[in-house]
Amino acid sequence: MTNKLASIETAVAAIGDGATIMIGGFGVPGTPFCLIDELVRQGQKNLTLIKNDANEDAMGVDHLLANAQVDKVIVSHIGLNSNAISMMNDGRLEVELCAQGILAERIRNAGAGLFGFLTDIGIDTILAKDKPRFDVDGQTLLLEKPLHADFALVHAYQADSLGNLVYAAAAQNFNPLMAMAARHVIVETEELLDNGELAPEAIHTPAPFVDTLVHLPELTEAYGVVRR
16 A cells, blocks of 8 residues: 655646646635645646636635636636636636536546536537537437546545545535546645544545645645635
């Protein structure tokens, strides 16, 4: 059994220019702010980000945008980030919008090894542009394709050194799905427990999905927005 612990510098250095990165989190809860900050410090360029949202101004993903590291985001909304909106309107950032449930299901499909799914969500909107259509029992449906990524950055409340993970509260919304859908999963954790301390039924993401684990000695101010 492998100990997956690494320094945050080493963990993030595995990411290269041009990578597609899933970033966990639902607004603030579950967003791996420390991993994002290290990615900003290292400066990898031409990134594609897959995240539920673009965080708020001067938080998380916004630091990557301000540092000109991101070419494209695939998100359910960017409405809380004025910088992302400005960059999109100026043509400096490509934005692919997905209904939130569709985004989650596309990620889940990738993790499950599926090739897509059919839905009528968004069929009469701009979200349907260029998507294949199929007639099923007299109803026209859109094909939504799975979303894969080179890396996933995940925040866990607890972990053991093997990489078994537990998430807190709303952090469960995207982190578990992304941990299944990326080729290389980098996790930051608040609490590192000895192997065997996590009850099997409490584990949300099993160790085989995790490649690298970073123990955070302390959390930054960004995490304090949420009171559990």
